[in-house]
Amino acid sequence: xxxxxxxxxxxxxxxxxxxxxxxxxxxxxxxxxxxxxxxxxxxxxxxxxxxxxxxxxxxxxxxxxxxxxxxxxxxxxxxxxxxxxxxxxxxxxxxxxxxxxxxxxxxxxxxxxxxxxxxxxxxxxx
Amino acid sequence: xxxxxxxxxxxxxxxxxxxxxxxxxxxxxxxxxxxxxxxxxxxxxxxxxxxxxxxxxxxxxxxxxxxxxxxxxxxxxxxxxxxxxxxxxxxxxxxxxxxxxxxxxxxxxxxx
Numbered sequence: 185x186x187x188x189x190x191x192x193x194x195x196x197x198x199x200x201x202x203x204x205x206x207x208x209x210x211x212x213x214x215x216x217x218x219x220x221x222x223x224x225x226x227x228x229x230x231x232x233x234x235x236x237x238x239x240x241x242x243x244x245x246x247x248x249x250x251x252x253x254x255x256x257x258x259x260x261x262x263x264x265x266x267x268x269x270x271x272x273x274x275x276x277x278x279x280x281x282x283x284x285x286x287x288x289x290x291x292x293x294x295x296x297x298x299x300x301x302x303x304x305x306x307x308x309x310x
Numbered sequence: 311x312x313x314x315x316x317x318x319x320x321x322x323x324x325x326x327x328x329x330x331x332x333x334x335x336x337x338x339x340x341x342x343x344x345x346x347x348x349x350x351x352x353x354x355x356x357x358x359x360x361x362x363x364x365x366x367x368x369x370x371x372x373x374x375x376x377x378x379x380x381x382x383x384x385x386x387x388x389x390x391x392x393x394x395x396x397x398x399x400x401x402x403x404x405x406x407x408x409x410x411x412x413x414x415x416x417x418x419x420x421x422x
Contacts (some may be wrong), residue, residue: 220413221355227345228312229355229398231411245410279354294411296345296360302324303354 186210188280188301195307196270203266203303206280213261214238214305219283219297220254220265222276230276232281234294235263241287243294270308313338314414321420323368327387330417332399334380338412342402344382348377349396349416358397359384391421 191205206218217236220228233244235254244253253266263280281297315333322328332344346359359375363383374385382399391406399414 221325221345226418228396229400229413231400231413234411243408243410280356291404291408293409293410296343296357296400297355298357298360298366300354300356 186194186282186299187265188278188282188299190278190301190304193307195309198271198310200308201266202270202306203264203267204278204280206265208237208261208263208282211282213256213258216249217285217294218254218256218263219281219294220252221279221281221297223279223303224273224276227276232265232278233268233300234235234285234289234292236285237263243287243292245286256288257304267306270306273306275306275308277305278302312415313403314401316366316397316399316414317414319418320422321422322389323422324389324391325412326389327385328389328419330384330386330397330399330419332382332384334382334401334412334413336380337405338380338403339377339382340380340400341404342400344375344377344401346373346384346422347384347398347400349398350410355398387421389421394419 189207190202220232235242255264282299284295342362347355349355362377363375396416403412
């Protein structure tokens with residue numbers, strides 16, 4: 185069965201970076217992409233961006249541009265999301281989700297998120 | 311404020327039917343597919359409906375989706391206590407530069 189297994193909880197100090205992993209299994213890794221979605225305590229879902237596992241094309245939410253990097257490693261079927269210059273309001277649960285889509289030279293399009301990881305809690309505190 | 315507008319909460323009795331609305335614009339719902347996600351307390355979201363009205367394998371037909379113009383609706387019939395959860399709509403928001411995904415603010419369903 186299709187499964188996404190995320191890395192464990194992290195505690196970081198303000199200004200630090202965090203890198204969350206998402207290991208995929210049960211399907212052809214390069215046939216889809218990954219969205220990263222976060223949820224602050226008691227809040228709704230916030231889309232951070234998307235990466236194609238086929239060609240590493242990325243599409244980041246404007247508010248995270250310059251602070252986030254999404255990558256994939258096809259040899260281990262793992263997607264990564266690194267967030268830098270952490271602030272206290274980055275405290276949240278971070279989810280990866282399998283997501284179809286594509287990017288052309290002009291624009292991108294993302295499909296629905298059909299399989300989700302269980303989430304990684306990132307706490308930013310001094 | 312979310313680009314997509316959902317009611318913060320809805321409630322109904324067991325066995326009843328409830329609908330959750332999701333309102334957007336021509337830049338998102340009006341020209342793109344809508345999907346719906348169920349998030350039970352303390353768990354990850356789960357895909358309930360995709361492409362406006364399709365159910366993934368394993369999702370009971372008590373859950374239905376529809377879209378009209380710039381709004382979408384999730385229907386849940388035969389309510390069960392296990393349906394108590396937060397529900398989110400989502401879709402692509404198109405723009406000239408680069409589009410992005412948007413979620414509604416979420417609706418908390420209470421089964422009385």
